[in-house]
Amino acid sequence: MSRAPGGRPHDRPGHTADAARAMNARPTPQLSLFDAVCLIVGIIIGAGIYQMSPTIAAGAGGPWQLLGLWLLGGALSLCGALCYAELASAWPRQGGDYVYLSRAYGRWAGFLFAWAQLAIVRPGDIAVMAFAFATYAVACFSPPPMLGFLRTEPALAAAAVIGLTLINVLGVREGKWTQNLLTTAKALGLVLIVAAAFAAPTRPEPVAQPGAIPWSLALIFVLFTYGGWNEMAYVAAEVKRPERNILRALALGLGAVTLLYLLVNAAFVYALGFDGLRASQTVAADAVRGVFPEASTRLISALICISALGAVNGLIFTGARISYALGADHRLFRWLGQWHPRRATPAAALMVQGALALVLVLALGSFVSAVLYTASAVYAFYLGTTLAVIVLRRKEPHVPRPVRVPGYPVTPLVFAGVCAWLIWSAAVYKPLMALFTGAVLAFGGVLWFWSRRLER
16 A cells, blocks of 8 residues: 555555565465475486496595495585574575575675575576486487477577476476476486396496596585585575474485485496496496396486486576575665565566576586586585584574584584685686686675665
């Protein structure tokens, strides 16, 4: 309602009333424990387990060392997850790191994080998984003549981004049901690979070993395949009973992923031998060829497509919540901070995020380029958020924390050290890409000062 010049209230025009409802609408708890676990598992298990396993094996001295690397990656990821569980249970709000960084260091830190997610990290991550889907979709999908434009990887990646963005705009129920379906399918597919690999009738002959890589580099690749567990923090306000279910979802999700990764790699070693695993170019297809000799390539390609689509959908679902939090707090991005009152989604943030991801798909053109676009920024903010656990314990000691990090302060310091090492490794490997990321973040600083002036 608004008031006429004489002071009497009158109804606003319909579109104005709808806009007001969108600005006043807020997230509501709609995600069960199962929904939350599916979200985590669906985002973590993308295409990395299929693409990285032979490379990681090249950094291990044998099968037991290989399994040890995968187990270490799960343990280190759990250290980070426990830090996020404490923060998310204490401040169960939309935005995740955006909220924690703002409280720990000031609003500027949260603003820069949200800007980096909007301009670099989230569209890049979506593009990475969309390209992974497209790479394998080309092998198992033959479009009809009228859809011949979908024969290229960029076109298929763009179609995945557009389609899943629209599903999430339709409503939170549609988004979470899509996620649950894709996650269940990919988990069953991994179980099928394990069963087929262990059922292979014969082991292959030994093959020549490829060149080895340092174990430290192999661990970087392992941690890349575990990436995504922190996504729970971005939807904390939509989780039912967050004081209990956030920690449970993180623990169950990471536990399930670690178990699946160990089983899959054990199956690869059993089916191919350790040297065969290291030399394989299409490891999953090679592992099941003994049981599915004719259909192995098409079967594995279809499974990886499903796996990558699940990651794309999860990244779209959670990422828009960060941009929504930025718009809700800062006038410069106010148009992003609208929660659709009927669909219960941050529709504007979803559309902008989808458009930026689509631009990156068309501009970068490949999986590798999309990975390199996001690397250094991701671990920089992991580092800041992990240290925020220590800062906020001192700065706001009286805030109730339903979950407290076990082994504090060692646990957050261990994960912070891992993040610093990964930032250094990424910067040394691709210095120009790191400089470009720094320039984008610096522009975010300019936008921060502009935003402050608008709010005065």
